[in-house]
Amino acid sequence: MVMKIIEFIISPLVAFIIGVFFLGLSRKIVARIHQRYGPPIIQPLLDVIKLFHQKGFSHGVLFDLGLILSLAGSIVVILFLPFAGICPLKSSGGLLVILYVMLFLPLGIALSGGEGANPNISIGISRKLILSLGYEVPFLLIILSVMSFYRTISIVDIVNSQGGFRWALFSPLFLSGIAYFMILPAMLGMRPFDIVSAPQEISTGPQVEYGGKYLGLSHIQHAFSIFITIALFVDLFLGGGENIFYFFLKMLVVFVSMVLIHSVFPRLRLEQALRYLWRWPTVLAFLGVIISQIVR
Amino acid sequence: MNLEILLSIAFGGAFLTYISGKISPRLRDFLAVLISLILTGFLGYLYGKTQQISYFSFLGIPLLLRINTLSWFFAIAIQVITTLSILFSLSYMRGKERLDFYYLMMLLVNAGMLGIVLAGDLLSFYIFWEIMSWSAFLLISYNRGAALEAGMKYIVMSIIGSICMLVAMISLYTNYSTLNISQISSQISSASSGYILFIVILLFVAFGIKNAVWPFHTWLPPAHSEAPSPFSAVLSGVLIKMGTFGFVLLMYVIAGLNIFLTLGRGSLHYVISLLAGITILIPTFIAIFQDDAKRLLAWSSISQVGYIIVGIAIGTSMGFAGGLFHFFNHAFFKALLFLCIGAVEYRVSTRDLNSLGGLIKKMPFIFFGTLVGVCGLIGVPLTNGFVSKWLIYKTLILNDYPFLAFVALLGTWGTILYSYKLLHNVFLGSLPTRFEKIQEAPVTMRIPVVILSLIILLFGILPGIPLKIVNSIAVSAGFPSLDVSIWGISSEKGTLNMVNIFTAVLISLVFMRLIFQMGEKRVRIPQEDSYAAGSYIPIDKYNYTLEFYQPLFRMIKPYFRDFVDVFYSKIVKAGRGLSDRTRKIYCGDLGYYVTYIVLFLAILIAIKLWGKVW
Numbered sequence: 001m002v003m004k005i006i007e008f009i010i011s012p013l014v015a016f017i018i019g020v021f022f023l024g025l026s027r028k029i030v031a032r033i034h035q036r037y038g039p040p041i042i043q044p045l046l047d048v049i050k051l052f053h054q055k056g057f058s059h060g061v062l063f064d065l066g067l068i069l070s071l072a073g074s075i076v077v078i079l080f081l082p083f084a085g086i087c088p089l090k091s092s093g094g095l096l097v098i099l100y101v102m103l104f105l106p107l108g109i110a111l112s113g114g115e116g117a118n119p120n121i122s123i124g125i126s127r128k129l130i131l132s133l134g135y136e137v138p139f140l141l142i143i144l145s146v147m148s149f150y151r152t153i154s155i156v157d158i159v160n161s162q163g164g165f166r167w168a169l170f171s172p173l174f175l176s177g178i179a180y181f182m183i184l185p186a187m188l189g190m191r192p193f194d195i196v197s198a199p200q201e202i203s204t205g206p207q208v209e210y211g212g213k214y215l216g217l218s219h220i221q222h223a224f225s226i227f228i229t230i231a232l233f234v235d236l237f238l239g240g241g242e243n244i245f246y247f248f249l250k251m252l253v254v255f256v257s258m259v260l261i262h263s264v265f266p267r268l269r270l271e272q273a274l275r276y277l278w279r280w281p282t283v284l285a286f287l288g289v290i291i292s293q294i295v296r
Numbered sequence: 297m298n299l300e301i302l303l304s305i306a307f308g309g310a311f312l313t314y315i316s317g318k319i320s321p322r323l324r325d326f327l328a329v330l331i332s333l334i335l336t337g338f339l340g341y342l343y344g345k346t347q348q349i350s351y352f353s354f355l356g357i358p359l360l361l362r363i364n365t366l367s368w369f370f371a372i373a374i375q376v377i378t379t380l381s382i383l384f385s386l387s388y389m390r391g392k393e394r395l396d397f398y399y400l401m402m403l404l405v406n407a408g409m410l411g412i413v414l415a416g417d418l419l420s421f422y423i424f425w426e427i428m429s430w431s432a433f434l435l436i437s438y439n440r441g442a443a444l445e446a447g448m449k450y451i452v453m454s455i456i457g458s459i460c461m462l463v464a465m466i467s468l469y470t471n472y473s474t475l476n477i478s479q480i481s482s483q484i485s486s487a488s489s490g491y492i493l494f495i496v497i498l499l500f501v502a503f504g505i506k507n508a509v510w511p512f513h514t515w516l517p518p519a520h521s522e523a524p525s526p527f528s529a530v531l532s533g534v535l536i537k538m539g540t541f542g543f544v545l546l547m548y549v550i551a552g553l554n555i556f557l558t559l560g561r562g563s564l565h566y567v568i569s570l571l572a573g574i575t576i577l578i579p580t581f582i583a584i585f586q587d588d589a590k591r592l593l594a595w596s597s598i599s600q601v602g603y604i605i606v607g608i609a610i611g612t613s614m615g616f617a618g619g620l621f622h623f624f625n626h627a628f629f630k631a632l633l634f635l636c637i638g639a640v641e642y643r644v645s646t647r648d649l650n651s652l653g654g655l656i657k658k659m660p661f662i663f664f665g666t667l668v669g670v671c672g673l674i675g676v677p678l679t680n681g682f683v684s685k686w687l688i689y690k691t692l693i694l695n696d697y698p699f700l701a702f703v704a705l706l707g708t709w710g711t712i713l714y715s716y717k718l719l720h721n722v723f724l725g726s727l728p729t730r731f732e733k734i735q736e737a738p739v740t741m742r743i744p745v746v747i748l749s750l751i752i753l754l755f756g757i758l759p760g761i762p763l764k765i766v767n768s769i770a771v772s773a774g775f776p777s778l779d780v781s782i783w784g785i786s787s788e789k790g791t792l793n794m795v796n797i798f799t800a801v802l803i804s805l806v807f808m809r810l811i812f813q814m815g816e817k818r819v820r821i822p823q824e825d826s827y828a829a830g831s832y833i834p835i836d837k838y839n840y841t842l843e844f845y846q847p848l849f850r851m852i853k854p855y856f857r858d859f860v861d862v863f864y865s866k867i868v869k870a871g872r873g874l875s876d877r878t879r880k881i882y883c884g885d886l887g888y889y890v891t892y893i894v895l896f897l898a899i900l901i902a903i904k905l906w907g908k909v910w
Binding site: 051052053054055056057058059060061062064067068069071072073075076079094096097099100101103104107110111114115116117118119120122123125126127129130132133136137140141144145147148151153203208209212213214216217269270271274275289292293 | 654656657660667674675676677682686689690693694696698699701702705706709710712713716719720723724725726727791792797800801804805807808809811812814815816817818819820821823825826827828839840841844845847848850851
C-alpha cells in the first residue's frame with residue numbers, strides 16, 4: 001500500500017523533472033547551434049517560480065478550469081505510462097485509455113483558450129486540432145499495428161514482451177517505428193511543425209492570454225506533454241526501461257535528435273504539414289499494419 | 297395485463313391530451329407531462345419482468361405483446377428521452393400554433409415506439425412501425441416551408457423501407473403461416489441459407505433506412521435540422537434507434553447468432569460492419585464543415601449510428617455489449633445536445649454557427665450541458681460514451697479488424713474537430729454586443745439538461761449499472777457472459793476500471809487546483825482586455841468563427857461530398873423526366889388517342905401483311 005502511494009507520487013515528479021530538464025536542454029542546444037551561450041539549464045524552472053509570483057489575468061471560470069483540467073489529464077496519462085517497472089494504474093484500461101486521456105491535454109487548453117476571446121487563440125486552436133487530425137492518422141495506425149502485433153491493449157504487456165533487446169523497432173514493426181519517429185516533431189509541436197504557437201504570426205496562439213501563474217502552468221503542461229509523447233515512443237518501440245537511468249537515456253537520445261531537427265528547419269504551412277503527414281508516415285504506418293497482420 | 301394497460305395509457309393519453317387542449321392549454325401541458333411521467337414510472341416497475349400476452353386477433357392471426365430485458369432496455373430509453381423532451385417543449389413551443397396537434401403527435405410517436413419494442417409478432421410490429429413513421433413525418437414537417445420538403449424526403453424513404461418489411465413479412469407468413477417472432481425464429485433454422493439471406497437483406501434495407509446507415513442516410517440531415525428541437529432530440533436519440541432494435545431483433549432473435557454469423561459463408565456480418573465503417577467515416581468529415589448547429593449534430597448522429605452497428609454486427613459478446621451500450625449512451629448525449637442547441641435557438645433565435653459566440657457568459661448552465669454532451673460524444677473518459685467506445689475498439693482490435701478499428705478511432709478524432717467547433721462557435725470566443733441582454737434558458741429547459749448531464753456522468757463513472765442489463769441481453773442472445781462489475785469490465789486482455797480512473801482524475805484535479813492556488817492572486821478582466829501584439833482588436837469584428845477549419849477544408853473538400861445524395865437526386869430527376877415524357881403522350885386530348893389507336897392498328901396490319909407471324 002505504501003509502495004503504491006509512493007509510486008503515485010514518484011511518477012509525476014520524475015515526469016516533471018525530466019520534462020523541465022528537457023525544456024532547458026533544448027534552449028541550450030539551440031543556442032549552441034546558433035553560436036550563442038544560452039541560458040542555464042534550470043532556467044525554465046526559475047521562470048516558473050518567477051511567474052508564480054506575478055499577477056495573473058483571468059477571463060473567467062472556464063479559463064482557469066481548462067488549464068487545470070489539461071494539467072490533471074497530463075498527470076493521469078503519466079500514471080498510465082510504465083517506466084522502470086513503475087506503472088501505478090496498470091490494470092485500469094491500458095493503451096486505449098491512454099489514447100483517450102491524452103485528449104484532456106489539448107481539450108483543456110482549447111476550452112481555457114476559448115474563453116480568452118482573443119482571435120489569435122481561436123486561430124491557434126483551429127490549427128492545433130487540424131494538425132492533430134493530421135498526425136493522428138499515422139499515429140493511430142502505428143498504435144493499432146503495435147496492439148495487434150502483440151495481441152493486447154495493455155501497455156505493460158507490450159513493454160514486457162520487448163524485454164532483453166527484443167525492441168519493437170527491430171521487430172517486424174520497424175516500419176511503424178520509423179513512421180512514429182517521422183511524426184514525433186508534429187506531436188511535440190516542434191519545428192517544422194510549430195504552426196500552432198507560431199509566435200511571429202499569431203503571437204503564440206493558445207497561450208497568448210496567459211500571464212503570471214497561467215503562463216507558468218502552461219510551461220509545466222508543455223514539459224509534461226514532452227515527457228508523455230517521448231515516453232510513449234520509448235515504451236512502445238524502444239522497449240521501455242529496466243531502470244530509470246536507461247529510460248532517461250533513451251528519452252534523451254530521442255529528444256536531442258528532435259531538437260536538432262527543430263533548430264535547422266523553417267516552419268511549414270498547415271497544408272504542407274498535412275500533405276507531409278498524410279504521405280510518407282501514413283504509407284509506412286499502413287504497411288506496418290499489414291505486416292503486423294501477416295507476421296504475427 | 298400490464299402491457300395492455302401500458303399501451304392503452306400511451307395511446308389513450310395522447311388523444312386525451314389533444315382533447316384537453318381544446319379546453320385549456322395549461323391542462324394539456326400538465327397532462328402531457330403527467331402521462332409521460334406515469335409511463336416512465338410504469339416502465340420502471342416492469343424492470344426484470346418477462347411476459348407475453350395476446351391482446352387481439354386479426355384474421356385469425358393472434359397479435360402479441362411481450363416484454364423481456366431487450367425490450368425493457370429500449371423502452372426505458374425511449375420513455376426517459378420523450379419525457380424530458382416534452383418537459384423541454386413546455387417553454388420551447390410556447391406561443392407557437394397547433395400545439396394540441398404537436399403534443400398529440402409527440403405522444404403518438406412515443407406510443408408507437410413503445411409498441412414496436414413490446415410487439416411480440418411481426419404484424420403488430422409493422423402497425424406500430426407505421427404509426428411511428430407517419431407521426432414522425434407530421435412532426436418533422438411541423439414548421440412548414442423547408443421542413444415540408446425534409447419531411448417528404450423522409451417519408452418517401454421510409455415508405456420504401458416499409459415496403460421491404462412488408463414483403464419480408466408476407467414471405468415469412470406464406471412459408472411458416474405464423475407471424476409470432478419466437479415461433480419464426482425456432483422454425484427458420486431449417487430454412488435454406490439463401491432464403492434467410494433474402495429475408496435478412498430485405499429487413500436490413502427496412503431497418504437501415506430508419507437507422508440512417510450509409511447509403512440510406514440521406515433523409516436524416518434535413519429532417520433533423522428542420523424538426524422542432526425537442527423532437528430532434530427524440531428523433532436522433534431514440535426514433536432512429538428503432539432501426540437498431542430491428543437489427544438486434546433480425547440478427548440475434550429472428551435469424552439467431554449462429555445462423556447470422558455463417559450467412560454468406562460468414563461474410564455477411566463483415567459486409568454490414570464495412571457499411572457501418574463507411575457510415576462512421578464519411579459523415580464525420582461532412583459534419584466538420586457544417587454551418588448549421590443542428591445539421592452538424594445530424595451528421596454526427598449518422599456517424600455514431602455507425603459505431604452502434606459495427607458493435608452489433610461484428611458478432612462477439614464484447615462488441616454486442618459495446619454496440620447496445622452505445623445506443624443507450626448516444627440516446628442520452630445526443631438528446632442533451634439537441635436540447636441545448638434548442639435552448640440557445642430559443643434565446644437568440646438563430647443556430648447559424650457563424651453568427652454566434654461568447655454565450656458562455658450569458659448561458660453558463662446550457663454551456664456546461666453542452667460540454668458534458670460533447671464529452672460523451674467524443675467519448676472523453678468519465679462519460680458514458682467512453683465505456684461503450686472502449687468496448688467497441690477493443691473488440692475490433694483483438695478480433696483482427698485493424699482497419700475497422702482505425703476507421704472507428706479516426707472517426708473519434710474527427711468528432712473532436714466538429715464538437716469543438718460547435719462549442720467554440722456558439723459559446724466561446726468573444727460575445728457580440730447584440731447578445732448583451734440575452735438571459736439564461738428557463739427552468740423547464742434547464743431541468744432536462746441537468747438530468748441528462750447527470751445520467752451521462754453517472755453511467756460514465758459507474759458503467760456497471762447499464763452494462764449488467766446489456767450483459768443479460770447478450771447472454772439471452774447466445775453470447776458468452778462478460779465479467780461485468782459495477783466499476784467496469786474485466787477480462788484477460790485489458791481491464792477497464794472507471795472508478796480508478798475517476799479517482800485518479802479527481803485527485804490530480806484537486807492537486808493541480810492546490811498548485812494553482814499557490815500562485816499570486818488572479819485578477820478578472822473583461823473580454824475586451826486582450827493582447828493583440830500592440831494593435832487594437834475592434835469589438836464585434838474579430839470573432840474567428842467563419843470557416844473555422846479552412847485549411848483542412850481546402851485539402852479534403854474535393855473528396856468529401858455526399859455522393860449518395862447526389863445519386864438519389866439524379867434518380868429522382870430522371871424519374872421526373874420520364875413522367876414528363878409520359879405525360880406528353882397521354883396528353884388528355886381525344887384526337888391524340890384516336891391517332892394512337894389508328895397507328896397501332898396500322899402497325900398490326902403491317903406486321904400481318906409482311907411478317908406473316910400468325
